[in-house]
Amino acid sequence: MEQSMTNATTSKASDSVKRGLKTRHVSMIALGGCIGTGLFVASGSAISTAGPGGALVAYTAMGLMVYFLMTSLGEMATNMPISGSFAAYSAKYVDPALGFAMGWNYWFNWAITVAVDISTAALVMKFWLPGVPGWIWSLIALVIIFTINALSVQAFGETEFWMSLIKVVTIFVFLAVGLLTIVGIMGGHGPGLSNFTYKQAPFVGGFPAILSVFVVAGFSFQGTELVGITAGESEDPSHSVPKAINQVFWRIILFYILAIFVIAAVLPYTSHDLLGSSASDVAISPFTLVFRRAGLAAAASVMNAVILTSVISAANSGMYASTRMLYSLSKEGYAPHFLERTGKNGIPYPALLVTTLVAALTFISSIAGPKIYMWLVAASGLTGFIAWFGIALSHFRFRRAFIKQGHKLSELKYHAKWFPIGPVLALVLCIAVIVGQDPQSFFSGNWEQVLVTYISVPLVLVLYIGYKIKNHTKLIPLKEVDVAPVHKEGTLKTNAAAEKD
Numbered sequence: 001m002e003q004s005m006t007n008a009t010t011s012k013a014s015d016s017v018k019r020g021l022k023t024r025h026v027s028m029i030a031l032g033g034c035i036g037t038g039l040f041v042a043s044g045s046a047i048s049t050a051g052p053g054g055a056l057v058a059y060t061a062m063g064l065m066v067y068f069l070m071t072s073l074g075e076m077a078t079n080m081p082i083s084g085s086f087a088a089y090s091a092k093y094v095d096p097a098l099g100f101a102m103g104w105n106y107w108f109n110w111a112i113t114v115a116v117d118i119s120t121a122a123l124v125m126k127f128w129l130p131g132v133p134g135w136i137w138s139l140i141a142l143v144i145i146f147t148i149n150a151l152s153v154q155a156f157g158e159t160e161f162w163m164s165l166i167k168v169v170t171i172f173v174f175l176a177v178g179l180l181t182i183v184g185i186m187g188g189h190g191p192g193l194s195n196f197t198y199k200q201a202p203f204v205g206g207f208p209a210i211l212s213v214f215v216v217a218g219f220s221f222q223g224t225e226l227v228g229i230t231a232g233e234s235e236d237p238s239h240s241v242p243k244a245i246n247q248v249f250w251r252i253i254l255f256y257i258l259a260i261f262v263i264a265a266v267l268p269y270t271s272h273d274l275l276g277s278s279a280s281d282v283a284i285s286p287f288t289l290v291f292r293r294a295g296l297a298a299a300a301s302v303m304n305a306v307i308l309t310s311v312i313s314a315a316n317s318g319m320y321a322s323t324r325m326l327y328s329l330s331k332e333g334y335a336p337h338f339l340e341r342t343g344k345n346g347i348p349y350p351a352l353l354v355t356t357l358v359a360a361l362t363f364i365s366s367i368a369g370p371k372i373y374m375w376l377v378a379a380s381g382l383t384g385f386i387a388w389f390g391i392a393l394s395h396f397r398f399r400r401a402f403i404k405q406g407h408k409l410s411e412l413k414y415h416a417k418w419f420p421i422g423p424v425l426a427l428v429l430c431i432a433v434i435v436g437q438d439p440q441s442f443f444s445g446n447w448e449q450v451l452v453t454y455i456s457v458p459l460v461l462v463l464y465i466g467y468k469i470k471n472h473t474k475l476i477p478l479k480e481v482d483v484a485p486v487h488k489e490g491t492l493k494t495n496a497a498a499e500k501d
Contacts, residue, residue, distance in 0.1 A: 038220030052264030053202025068422030109383035110322035178262030
């Protein structure tokens with residue numbers, strides 16, 4: 001009964017949202033969508049913690065996992081392109097209870113992240129206007145983000161295209177300046193690769209330090225999965241999604257691995273400025289430090305402008321992702337039905353308003369009750385990794401069911417790379433990162449810190465077990481998994497049909 005309900009709601013599907021994202025929008029969102037303070041700011045702390053070699057190992061391993069994860073998502077998204085896809089995939093290929101838990105987990109994650117990002121925007125603005133109260137800048141940022149998401153999906157796509165382009169251009173300039181500084185063409189005497197053998201480098205702190213940097217690297221890559229959500233509103237998902245996912249590989253190599261290499265080569269891991277690099281201290285960016293080392297005096301102002309763009313972009317993407325996930329939850333019967341209503345332009349306004357309200361209340365709690373805010377942020381801390389775990393598990397089950405039911409891989413529009421290595425690697429690393437968040441707290445008996453760090457795990461388990469008990473769901477047998485593709489002109493509503501709703 002539960003299985004048939006899930007299949008029916010998914011196939012009815014699914015979408016009265018409009019397909020307005022062009023291929024260039026999806027490609028640029030994939031290219032620059034997850035580039036933010038994780039790379040521009042927190043990468044410095046990764047190098048200071050594990051050394052240049054340790055940071056490169058952690059970012060390379062995590063980047064490899066993310067690439068395989070995105071190919072898994074691409075295979076499912078081209079087969080069934082719907083808005084807010086993760087919950088539907090988990091429900092359709094694993095267990096409806098998992099879809100319920102994953103959907104609410106992901107919505108909660110991004111709704112809280114929007115509040116964190118608008119708070120960070122206020123911190124960045126203090127660099128130029130320290131006398132203006134921070135809540136004013138946060139309110140302005142929230143209004144801008146809401147307006148962009150309320151206009152049309154094209155407005156979101158175009159805005160993200162240009163903000164992502166700013167980040168991409170900045171990284172290319174940074175890489176060029178950094179390489180010229182390493183060889184001594186800019187900034188005087190070039191350090192070459194001497195910082196890779198300085199003191200305890202290249203590996204500092206051994207495997208525990210590398211494991212802790214896995215967490216930093218993982219947070220830096222979060223947001224890449226937005227490609228799967230955009231598939232539901234892409235004009236041509238069978239073309240744009242594979243193209244975007246193929247670009248993930250080059251983004252990982254160029255933007256993360258090379259950027260970490262340049263920072264580590266120019267700045268020694270013992271630099272006190274790198275120790276200050278964290279998302280809460282946006283004025284200190286390793287990018288800024290490298291530009292200064294090259295002799296560019298205006299580096300701080302330029303990089304702060306870029307960081308501000310990144311923060312607004314992250315909040316904008318977060319608002320889009322959480323709105324579409326809440327809309328998808330409603331379509332699947334996991335949330336109140338009024339949330340699936342859309343306007344004539346295809347925007348799910350009720351879901352957008354509820355998400356904005358939650359983000360605003362979370363931000364207000366940061367002023368009125370810092371303790372509540374800390375718990376909310378902590379509760380969303382691991383949700384991104386939990387979402388990745390759900391994607392990997394869903395794809396593993398999807399492919400096994402697809403083959404077991406007699407289908408051939410040639411029927412798929414896009415093939416994930418190296419199955420089953422990709423999803424298995426993602427499952428193992430996600431578990432390792434979740435467990436490795438703060439193991440010292442377990443050994444020291446600091447149970448309050450354990451609860452703050454790992455609270456998102458029991459929350460997801462409560463959602464999963466609670467739904468399972470209430471609705472008597474079960475793991476769907478492979479022979480009963482619905483692997484039938486969803487075509488744009490088939491079960492998905494067309495724009496004309498959407499406008500009639």
